[in-house]
Amino acid sequence: xxxxxxxxxxxxxxxxxxxxxxxxxxxxxxxxxxxxxxxxxxxxxxxxxxxxxxxxxxxxxxxxxxxxxxxxxxxxxxxxxxxxxxxxxxxxxxxxxxxxxxxxxxxxxxxxxxxxxxxxxxxxxxxxxxxxxxxxxxxxxxxxxxxxxxxxxxxxxxxxxxxxxxxxxxxxxxxxxxxxxxxxxxxxxxxxxxxxxxxxxxxxxxxxxxxxxxxxxxxxxxxxxxxxxxxxxxxxxxxxxxxxxxxxxxxxxxxxxxxxxxxxxxxxxxxxxxxxxxxxxxxxxxxxxxxxxxxxxx
Ligand code: NCD
Numbered sequence: 697x698x699x700x701x702x703x704x705x706x707x708x709x710x711x712x713x714x715x716x717x718x719x720x721x722x723x724x725x726x727x728x729x730x731x732x733x734x735x736x737x738x739x740x741x742x743x744x745x746x747x748x749x750x751x752x753x754x755x756x757x758x759x760x761x762x763x764x765x766x767x768x769x770x771x772x773x774x775x776x777x778x779x780x781x782x783x784x785x786x787x788x789x790x791x792x793x794x795x796x797x798x799x800x801x802x803x804x805x806x807x808x809x810x811x812x813x814x815x816x817x818x819x820x821x822x823x824x825x826x827x828x829x830x831x832x833x834x835x836x837x838x839x840x841x842x843x844x845x846x847x848x849x850x851x852x853x854x855x856x857x858x859x860x861x862x863x864x865x866x867x868x869x870x871x872x873x874x875x876x877x878x879x880x881x882x883x884x885x886x887x888x889x890x891x892x893x894x895x896x897x898x899x900x901x902x903x904x905x906x907x908x909x910x911x912x913x914x915x916x917x918x919x920x921x922x923x924x925x926x927x928x929x930x931x932x933x934x935x936x937x938x939x940x941x942x943x944x945x946x947x948x949x950x951x952x953x954x955x956x957x958x959x960x961x962x963x964x965x966x967x968x969x970x971x972x973x974x975x976x977x978x979x980x981x982x983x984x985x986x987x988x989x990x991x992x993x994x
Pocket of ligand 1: 745817823826858906907909950951
């Protein structure tokens with residue numbers, strides 16, 4: 697049985713097949729491919745897009761969805777996540793989708809289940825469905841000609857599972873990443889890293905802007921200090937018209953966007969920004985993933 701824990705769980709050919717299905721599902725119309733199937737979602741961390749995207753994808757395929765409310769579940773009574781998942785598994789769902797702050801948790805749950813586990817984000821570790829929808833958005837934009845395209849991933853690289861999974865996936869399709877961040881969010885990498893976005897912007901085909909994950913940084917910073925820090929960050933890393941001028945460039949962001957800190961209002965309205973296209977693509981890519989994993993031969 698196949699699970700989706702990191703983008704490396706799918707080969708390039710499997711991903712290209714997935715994209716064919718995603719294209720067919722692109723109009724986001726309802727069908728009955730997964731009629732009678734039951735999907736459980738378990739989100740231990742906040743989510744707007746990913747959770748609703750999975751739920752809509754499942755429902756568009758005719759599946760039923762049970763969203764376990766973790767705030768009121770038995771993990772609050774001391775049950776381990778492993779036991780919660782084993783108990784849910786005993787009720788014979790067809791897939792379990794999980795988001796949790798512990799890196800590696802979804803991978804460790806595989807031995808407790810008889811159905812596919814889909815990782816919807818584990819700490820800083822991985823977010824495979826986001827990387828797949830990002831790649832799909834890039835792939836469609838460049839008509840499949842992704843080889844050699846330069847992509848700057850800009851922001852809080854050190855805390856971002858979106859960055860981790862994209863760095864695992866995009867180079868497999870010939871994309872050339874450059875990691876752009878202030879020193880405090882820098883990671884050591886086999887890819888070029890820099891803190892100077894302005895200096896490299898002219899070389900780029902794509903910018904993927906990321907939010908600074910303040911909730912992952914331990915801090916007793918006062919609100920005024922935090923605001924000052926955000927403004928300082930925005931001066932160097934916010935994607936603005938002044939920065940990209942009339943350049944032909946694709947602007948991406950996984951959301952949630954901090955307006956005028958990550959990307960300016962003006963650029964969010966600009967047709968080079970495909971942030972909402974990413975959200976739409978998220979549904980059809982997740983439809984393709986659910987179809988693949990649930991209908992696979994056991
Ligand atoms: C991201 C996440 O949760 O990892 N959002 C998402 O899934 N679209 C990024 C973030 O929280 O900044």
